[in-house]
Structures are given as C-alpha cells and as structure tokens.
Amino acid sequence: MEQTKLTNTQATKKKVLHITYDMRIGGTEMVIKNIIEGNDGSVEMSIFCIEEPIGPWGKDLQDEGYSIHSKARENGFDRSLITAIRKHVRAHEIDIIHCHQYTPWVYGTLAVLGLSTKVIFTEHGRFYPDVSSWKRRFVNPILSMMTDRITAISEATKEALVEYEFLKRSNIEVVYNGIKALQVDLGEIEQVRQQHKLKGGDFVFGTVARLDPIKNQKMMLNAFARVLEKRADAKLFIVGDGELMDELEQQIQILDIADSVVLTGYIPYPKAYLAMFDVYLLSSLSEGTSMTILEAMSLAKPSIVTDAGGNSEVILNKVSGLVTENNSEKSFSNAMLSLINDTDTTLTFGQNALRQFYEKFEQKKMVNNYLEIYAKC
Template identity: 50%
Template sequence: MSDKKIKICHVTYDMRIGGTEQVILNLILGTKDQFNHQVLCIESPLGPFAKKLIDEEINIQSLTRKPGFDIQLLQQIRQYIMNEEIDILHCHQYTPWSYGVLACIGLKTKVIFTEHGRFYPDSISFKRKIINPLLSLVTAKITAISHATKEALITYENLSKEKIEVIYNGIEKLKFHNTETEKLDSLKEKLDLNSNDFILGTIARFDPIKNHEMMIRSIAELNSEGLSCTLILVGDGENKQQLESLIDQLNIREKVVMTGYQPNPKYYFKLFDVFLLTSFSEGTSMTLLEAMSLGLPSIVTDVGGNPEIITHNKNGIVIPSNNTDSLKKAIRSLYDNTRIKCQLSSNAMDDFNKFFIANKMNQRYSNIYKDIVNG
C-alpha cells in the first residue's frame, strides 16, 4: 500500500456549482499529487465543476438514481468499487453515504462520510435513528463542516459524537491582479452604481432559506431614514419573482441591483463595502469564506456554522436570525465608520489565513486518508 497512491472515490450527487462540490474540487486538486482521486456521481448531468476535474485528468463518472431505494444503483456502486480496487469511499451527504456503506459491506474498502449541511428546519426520522448506528459500524470516519452540523448529526441522526470530527471548509484565497482593474471599472459602469452609496451585497441562490427579504426590507427602511445604501444581489433561483415583487412593492428598484447568476462572481465582492449573509440555516458558507479572504467585513445571522466563523465585533458582526432591526443597526454601525470597518477587515483576513484556507482542510483530510488505510 505504501508503494502506490491510495485510491479514493468521492461519491456525491453531482458536480454542479455548490458548497459540497467546491469542497470536493478543492480537496482533489489540492491533494492529487498524494492520492489517486476519482468521482462517482449518483445523478446526472455532471455539472460545471466536472469539466475542471476532467481537464485535470480526474476520472469522473455518473450513474442515474431512480426514485425510492434503487437496488440497481447499489449494485453499480459496488461493482465500480471492486473494478477500480478503491481503498477509500468518501461519501458526501447522507444519501451517497447510505448507498456507499451498503455497497462496501464485505469489502476491504474503507468508508468516510462527510455531512456538508442540514435542511431547515431540521427533523428526526425514526427510521434513520435505527439505521444510522448500524451504518456507522461500517464507517471508518465521519466528518462535519461545523460544530453545529456535528450537533445535528448527534441529535437528529443518532450518531456517536466520539466518531465525528469537525473539519471546516477551506478555499483558495480570491486574488486580483492589477490587470483586472479595467474589468472592475467596466462592471461598475455597467451596474450604474452611485459612487456615494454604501454598497451592501450577497452572493447566494434565491432560495427562501437565504432570507433575502430581510436585506431588501432593511435597505428600504435605511434609505427612507436618510442613509444612501445600495444592495447588490448576485444569484438566481426559485425565489426571484417574489423578491422582485417585494422590491417593486417597496419602491426601491433604483436601490437594489439583481445581477442574475454569475459563473465567476469574484469581481462583485470588490464592489461591496459589507458582505451580508442573512440565512435561516448555514453549514460553512463558501461565499462567506471568499469574502473573508478579501478582508470584507461581514454581517451574518446567528445560525449554523456562521458564529463559528464570525466572532461578533472581531472579524464581523453576528445578529439574531430574521431580525430586520438588528440588521439595520449593524449596517448603521459600519456606515461611514472607516476605523471599525478596517479593524473587522484586517481580522477577517487574518482568521481566514489561520483557519479556512484550502491547505488547512486538505491536510486534515489527508491525515484521515492515511490513518484509516495504514492504521
């Protein structure tokens, strides 16, 4: 085993653009010199991140999961594991884990389960509370992306806290070069932003769980109270029509910019004075980490992994969930307050480099891979 690379197969839903998929991508690209990585998706189409992996000559394949419990899918995964002589099956999210564990029964392949986040509101399934401890017996390691996620696995999934290790998501630091200034200026001109406005923004799918409505209502009230604020919403999704209706209802169309989906949204971060994350539930937000990597002050709700990443009044501001008055107060505290903004900015960048850069995450998983194969 020591003379060849450990063969790791990542089992996931697909490789669309999302937090789970970003973690898999970063982990593979960051450790591909140490390990032989492969990806097996249980749904199709593969998604945009798949192309990046294919370009790096990473073997990636997709299967087609049928509704209900798919026995054929289970057999296909098992056959793949045996054909490829997989050492570690790294399952991302619950459904890939349940299929992956069952597929590995009786094989030498070790199983890792990573929980990337929870549905909102969370709930207990009697069936899972019975089955999960049994699945855990065939699982070498369980990881969670935050302590809040770990607690959810203990409370709702009946998994042992001793077996769960917290590994925060890690990303590559966003970088800008001097040659990109022209692109940024062009974007400012395109969006027709008021140069005197305080710019608040977020990058997230338009989903009710993200609570964009609170941002929109806060911006409307702050502007009516005499502050000059613009809100930039980068993203798209099922809640778009409701958000547009609310913007029109509040008559603030000139103060809210909706950019639509952006495949490379990093330039928008450079437009923001403050990054907002007002979700009802979060694991470890990748866009929050991206904002921190640029030293952006952030205002986040006190849910999930947010308060584990943002320390109130140190590297950002933490507010109660779904509380418009608290959001307005936080925005006011940063409005035209250069000293506080600079302090939060510096601390955010420092904390990112200490805890959330991709190398930190990659090293933690690399140690697990080696330990469970060689231990």
C-alpha cells in the first residue's frame, strides 16, 4: 500500500526515488531515513525496495506519509524487477533514482535505460574480504557511463570502488554519513546503570553492533580479558544480537570474564547505553562509515577502533580516540588500557569527538551535500 506526502509546490519539485534492498534497521537504511527526514522540502522523495518485507523503518516512514513501494526480487537475475522499477518510474514521473548499494544500482540503471531519469549510485560499504569478478571489469564501466553521479561514504570505500569495481577515481566523490545528534536524559543513563548494578568507580567500555563475524567481537573479548588482568574495575557491554550470540557466550565462559561482560541482546533504541559508556569500541574487520561511532561522537564519547575501512577517517588517532592495528587483540587491549589509565585524555578525546561530529558528520551536512547533487542532476 502506498502513501504519498504532498505539498502545494509538488509539481515544481524534483522527484527522487531511493532504490534500496529494504528499510530494516541498519547503516544504509539509516542514511536513507536521515536524507528523507532531513530534506528541506525542496525535493519530493520516495523509496522502492527490491526485497520484502520493507522493515520497521520503512513502516515508520509510511506512517509519516512517505511513499514506499516494494517488489521482492526473484532468485537469479530478475528481469521482472527491471520492468517493475521502470513502470514505477514512468508512472510517478521520477526525475532521479538514487541507488544505494551495488545490486540496486544494477537494477535501477537498467530500468531507466532510455528514459530522461538521472541515476545516482552510492556505495555504503564493502564485504570482507573484498572480491571482484571478470564480469564486473566489463559491466561496471558501462554502468558508470549511464550513471550521472557516483558517491562513496568514505575515502576507503572510494578506493575499493576503484580497485574492485573498476570505476574511475575521478568519477567518485565522497559524501560522509551524517546523523542527528543524540539527546539522552541523565535519568535514562542512571536507570541503565542501576539495572546492571554498576558501581561509581566502574569504567565502562561498550559497543553497539550486530553479532557478526565481520564485527569481530571475538577479538574484542580476548582484548578485554587482557584488560581485566590489570584493571578489575573495567566493564564491557556488547549491545546487539546476531548469529554469534551463542559463540560469544561460550567464549565469555571460557575466558572466565562473565562477571565483567554484559551481552544485552537486541535493544531497539540503545542511546542510553551509548551515553553510559566511557569509551566506545569498534573492532570491525571491515567498515564503511559506522553510524554508531557517529552516535557515540554526538554524545562526546571517544572511540577505540580498528584501522579498517573508513574508521580512521572518522576517528582521528590520538585526537578523538585511538586507531589500532586491524584484528590485533594486543593492540586493541593496549589502547583500552591507555584510556582507562588516563581519564583526562579520555575526556579530551570525547570533547574533540563532539566538535568533530558537528564539523563533519551532523545530519544537515550530509543532507545538504545530497540536495546539492540532486540540484545539479
């Protein structure tokens, strides 16, 4: 069922259709949601999902009055999906399709072939380990010729497009993710602290992420066990759910650190936990631009991150946090010990992170960048 948010000036506005997999809770989906909700009204925006169900954020946007259409793609190369997108674009007189991720780009570009509709492709991140194929070496340059603008969410992602997707570096521009700053009531933080029986002197490390091999929480736990050998007052909260839950629970028992680690499971709105952390952790093997790092920065939290993907572009080493060698529990634990033993530096890094957030990663900056791109298409 479609719902459309209309205005009196609708007829003069450009119409932008975001094509994506779905609108479940995730980084790419958060970017789309922020672009739409941060729109100044100069552009009419809608969404076409190529997978179903559309997800909770899709339903939220529908409740706000935005048009969301979906068609679940079939296995293999689904020609009917191309037809469905093309029919939708023509029926709704779409001026620009903004394709998020590779597969939506392929289907979207083919769907508007021969139409006046402009194409924008945004790459939000890469798989680990990154791979390519001989097909893409030939196909992607052709797709690029039919695409008006290509953006990536970090310099690292841009370089991956050059190396693995055979796209010209000069054709790719970086638009960093942006979010609204989180606002958390002190009472919410205290409630979480009391719920988990934290003491006043406890130093809390924490992360918010799906429990997935690419997030490398196993390394994080090993590193934290090293920290506990020297600082028994350390606590670690891992907020999220996923395929590794059972393995992480077993690892915690083997390491004998259950009294100091909390696996909260899935929490829909974990901002109170982020605000409770003294230091935010991200141990990913691969990353584009982590939205939860940005949320932590908006709360003046320093971060310890692995040198993966765009992490070192977001967290400036020894300025807004510490950047460690990728997949090194020794490097990660040393960074954790460094901050737990120097609270003045920890607070300074946090203030630097907050300033950096407003300079570079606030929602309005990202939205304005994309609105400018739309205006030039």
